[in-house]
Amino acid sequence: MASFIDFRNPPGSDRRADNAVRATAEPRWVRRTLIGIVLGFFALFLFLPLAVVFQGALAKGSGVLIQAFTDHDILHSVQMTLVVALIAVPANTAFGIAAAWAVTRYRFTGRALLMALIDLPLWVSPVIGGLIYVLLYGRRGYFGPWLSAHDIRIIFALPGMVMATTFVTFPFVARSLIPLMQAQGVEEEEAALTLGAGGFQILRRITLPKIRWGLFYGVILCNARAMGEFGAVSVVSAKISGKTNTMPLEIERLYNDYLFPQAFAVAAALALLALLTLVLKTLTEFENARQLEASRRVTLETTIEPPSAA
Amino acid sequence: MAHKKHVLPGFGISLGWSVTWVSLLVILPLAALAGKTAAGGWHHFWETVTDPEVVATYRVSFGISLIAALINGIFGFLAAWIFVRYEFPGRRLLEAATDLPFALPTAVAGIALTALYSPNEWIGKWLEPHGIKVAFAPLGVLIAMIFIGFPFVVRAVQPVIADLSADVEEAAACLGASRWQTIRRVILPPLLPAILTGVIMSYGRAVGEYGSIVFISGNIPFQTEITPLMIVQKLEQYDYTGAAALGFTMLAASLVIVLIGNRLQAWGNRFRKHA
Amino acid sequence: MSIEIQSVSKSFGAFPAVSDVSLRIETGEMVAFLGPSGSGKTTLLRIIAGLEFADAGEIHFHGDNVTGKSANERKAGFVFQSYALFNHMTIFENIAFGLRVAPRSRRLSGEKIQERVTSLLETIQLPDLANRFPSQLSGGQRQRVAFARALAVEPRVLLLDEPFGALDAKVRRELRRWLAEFHEKTHLTSLFVTHDQEEAFEVADRVVIIDKGMIQQIGTPEEIKSGAGNTFVRDFLALHI
Numbered sequence: 047m048a049s050f051i052d053f054r055n056p057p058g059s060d061r062r063a064d065n066a067v068r069a070t071a072e073p074r075w076v077r078r079t080l081i082g083i084v085l086g087f088f089a090l091f092l093f094l095p096l097a098v099v100f101q102g103a104l105a106k107g108s109g110v111l112i113q114a115f116t117d118h119d120i121l122h123s124v125q126m127t128l129v130v131a132l133i134a135v136p137a138n139t140a141f142g143i144a145a146a147w148a149v150t151r152y153r154f155t156g157r158a159l160l161m162a163l164i165d166l167p168l169w170v171s172p173v174i175g176g177l178i179y180v181l182l183y184g185r186r187g188y189f190g191p192w193l194s195a196h197d198i199r200i201i202f203a204l205p206g207m208v209m210a211t212t213f214v215t216f217p218f219v220a221r222s223l224i225p226l227m228q229a230q231g232v233e234e235e236e237a238a239l240t241l242g243a244g245g246f247q248i249l250r251r252i253t254l255p256k257i258r259w260g261l262f263y264g265v266i267l268c269n270a271r272a273m274g275e276f277g278a279v280s281v282v283s284a285k286i287s288g289k290t291n292t293m294p295l296e297i298e299r300l301y302n303d304y305l306f307p308q309a310f311a312v313a314a315a316l317a318l319l320a321l322l323t324l325v326l327k328t329l330t331e332f333e334n335a336r337q338l339e340a341s342r343r344v345t346l347e348t349t350i351e352p353p354s355a356a
Numbered sequence: 357m358a359h360k361k362h363v364l365p366g367f368g369i370s371l372g373w374s375v376t377w378v379s380l381l382v383i384l385p386l387a388a389l390a391g392k393t394a395a396g397g398w399h400h401f402w403e404t405v406t407d408p409e410v411v412a413t414y415r416v417s418f419g420i421s422l423i424a425a426l427i428n429g430i431f432g433f434l435a436a437w438i439f440v441r442y443e444f445p446g447r448r449l450l451e452a453a454t455d456l457p458f459a460l461p462t463a464v465a466g467i468a469l470t471a472l473y474s475p476n477e478w479i480g481k482w483l484e485p486h487g488i489k490v491a492f493a494p495l496g497v498l499i500a501m502i503f504i505g506f507p508f509v510v511r512a513v514q515p516v517i518a519d520l521s522a523d524v525e526e527a528a529a530c531l532g533a534s535r536w537q538t539i540r541r542v543i544l545p546p547l548l549p550a551i552l553t554g555v556i557m558s559y560g561r562a563v564g565e566y567g568s569i570v571f572i573s574g575n576i577p578f579q580t581e582i583t584p585l586m587i588v589q590k591l592e593q594y595d596y597t598g599a600a601a602l603g604f605t606m607l608a609a610s611l612v613i614v615l616i617g618n619r620l621q622a623w624g625n626r627f628r629k630h631a
Numbered sequence: 632m633s634i635e636i637q638s639v640s641k642s643f644g645a646f647p648a649v650s651d652v653s654l655r656i657e658t659g660e661m662v663a664f665l666g667p668s669g670s671g672k673t674t675l676l677r678i679i680a681g682l683e684f685a686d687a688g689e690i691h692f693h694g695d696n697v698t699g700k701s702a703n704e705r706k707a708g709f710v711f712q713s714y715a716l717f718n719h720m721t722i723f724e725n726i727a728f729g730l731r732v733a734p735r736s737r738r739l740s741g742e743k744i745q746e747r748v749t750s751l752l753e754t755i756q757l758p759d760l761a762n763r764f765p766s767q768l769s770g771g772q773r774q775r776v777a778f779a780r781a782l783a784v785e786p787r788v789l790l791l792d793e794p795f796g797a798l799d800a801k802v803r804r805e806l807r808r809w810l811a812e813f814h815e816k817t818h819l820t821s822l823f824v825t826h827d828q829e830e831a832f833e834v835a836d837r838v839v840i841i842d843k844g845m846i847q848q849i850g851t852p853e854e855i856k857s858g859a860g861n862t863f864v865r866d867f868l869a870l871h872i
Contacts, residue, residue, distance in 0.1 A: 072535060081444055084435045091503050092456050095468035098478065102471060141377045148370040152362055163378045169614045170607055171564025173584035177591065177603045178385030181392045186596050188388055213381050233715035235364055236682050239702040240709040241729030241784055245365030251732070255719045274461025276567035281588060294463035301467050301571065313464040320459040328452040363682055363702065
């Protein structure tokens with residue numbers, strides 16, 4: 047049957063068929079050329095920039111590296127990045143679970159609007175993600191006078207950086223959970239309900255184990271963006287090295303001061319985080335696909351109506 | 357609407373929390389954006405968004421982005437095609453690497469691309485003698501925009517290619533179509549909406565991009581400045597209403613881009629089987 | 632325990648799924664809801680369980696008005712058409728689930744739970760599969776686990792949605808007999824939904840024929856087979872003879 051042909055191994059990839067011209071596969075030279083072009087594109091646009099970062103970090107020897115990561119200001123930027131992520135990521139994880147639960151479990155007025163608002167940070171400029179908080183809490187913002195009268199600093203301080211980061215990262219967990227929870231349906235939750243389980247018992251014992259890979263996926267993406275965000279944070283940070291600089295902002299400072307080896311050292315640390323994120327993301331995608339496939343197989347087996355169905 | 361009881365528990369707490377969060381993080385700040393824009397008055401708004409230096413940034417943010425998105429459309433489609441259809445060593449590695457621009461912080465990408473294309477560096481030193489200037493020139497902006505927009509097209513097109521069933525291609529072949537005719541008449545038409553959707557998404561991303569561009573562009577007025585940079589500059593001068601006017605304009609532009617993308621996606625889905 | 636359904640109605644948007652249904656099920660009875668797909672029989676069952684809320688009407692369990700109560704308070708034993716086993720838990724943990732989530736004051740000790748689950752595994756004739764996962768079981772085995780899980784909490788009523796719908800003919804007959812014997816022994820008030828009249832007539836004490844959200848006929852299998860009833864009932868039965 048045609049639909050069982052594995053596209054990963056099209057007929058043309060079979061060595062015996064190599065010389066025969068197949069109707070449903072390109073000739074070998076075409077395949078080779080296309081693969082070559084794509085490899086070239088990846089090398090030029092993805093792999094070379096990555097290589098430059100590590101080369102730049104290691105070029106001046108390990109002495110500079112050690113010096114960079116014992117430098118007070120750089121260490122402080124690492125700490126700032128961790129603090130910001132440590133607040134923004136758990137907050138957005140909790141929000142993501144709540145939002146995905148509400149959107150996939152119930153129909154209510156304004157549901158489509160809520161989903162559109164969840165997506166918003168994905169398509170606006172990150173600079174706007176900083177700007178809107180400045181307009182609210184900045185010196186000449188709406189709450190500015192009140193805040194300065196009470197000696198509360200949000201913009202150019204940690205709270206503003208956390209807010210901007212939370213804004214640009216809040217879609218990730220919700221967006222990874224919504225399609226997953228939609229696909230999984232609510233039957234297991236309903237079964238738990240008829241067995242006497244309450245809301246939090248259902249969440250803890252049924253839903254969270256079911257979505258744990260999707261949740262993990264969302265959390266690592268959210269974290270990668272939180273630790274790497276530049277545009278939004280640069281607008282709300284005072285950009286004072288050793289005080290309000292996160293790692294990306296510190297990269298900018300070092301780079302503009304022509305401290306290239308140090309700049310690339312910090313960049314390499316973030317690049318490693320990006321690579322780790324990609325590895326975890328890929329593994330999670332495999333696991334996700336496997337589970338979704340498994341659950342689909344179970345439902346297929348069990349929902350086929352017998353031929354006698356009216 | 358009358359109070360209606362929901363079967364699964366947690367409606368109040370989950371929706372309440374979501375709405376509170378979205379209100380504090382999005383709705384209230386966006387209201388501030390609209391408010392500050394309006395506070396400046398129509399005249400000020402118009403003056404800000406038509407300022408010659410600002411208008412020059414539109415050419416970069418909206419024009420060069422478009423070229424980058426189209427280039428991504430071609431290479432993204434090719435990449436998605438070979439990922440689904442061909443088996444070759446390193447395919448999985450490339451597939452995983454596709455998302456690097458999503459994962460790599462923009463500041464890191466920014467200094468890496470700058471280092472790569474600066475006149476005395478890796479690629480720059482080969483281009484310099486031929487009079488090709490990349491870093492601190494519009495071409496550098498283009499390269500950065502290609503970098504950050506690439507994954508969108510691959511991710512939009514790949515599942516659609518995987519969904520194509522082989523039997524239509526076989527049918528076309530049985531009816532006497534050559535491979536090229538089959539691709540042009542049978543395979544590409546249902547893929548086109550997905551490719552366009554990817555191009556639009558990649559365009560939307562490039563329009564708003566900041567971090568990876570400001571390093572390589574050199575921020576030369578009337579040449580390589582981007583619109584988000586104008587917002588940052590206005591804020592540095594405490595010109596809140598000016599920044600708000602530009603932010604509002606960009607938000608509106610992005611909204612239009614997203615709506616076009618959604619339309620395209622809906623249009624494309626009409627070809628797809630309903631599961 | 633008896634169940635009383637009083638003028639229950641429910642619609643989804645503009646589509647009336649259940650229209651003004653009233654019915655009384657006596658203690659110890661085994662009743663079948665028989666009807667074509669889309670007739671509203673499953674919706675009615677879900678309303679009884681508390682998995683849907685009726686737009687109008689009341690549900691009484693043995694004189695208690697449970698209309699406003701949620702499913703976890705009603706604790707009707709519900710067996711889902713696709714079983715809805717917890718795929719991330721072992722068979723043992725699936726069956727033990729209802730016991731583990733009981734309020735602390737009523738929760739059994741670990742040993743008691745062990746005892747109860749083990750005896751249920753014997754009842755469903757799967758004593759050796761305690762540590763397997765649902766995906767490792769056949770359809771018929773999963774079905775029996777779903778029964779055991781529902782029975783573990785000692786429900787006052789057993790509700791089954793197309794309990795044999797997804798099984799092949801031979802396993803279906805076996806399980807049908809097993810269910811009939813189980814009911815013979817326990818006399819647990821039971822309601823099941825089916826589109827298969829042979830199944831309904833063989834297992835049930837009384838059959839309720841439902842179409843377009845309304846009860847078309849109620850009677851013992853003999854009464855219904857004797858040919859009474861309206862045009863719908865005659866057409867529906869004729870289709871399957």
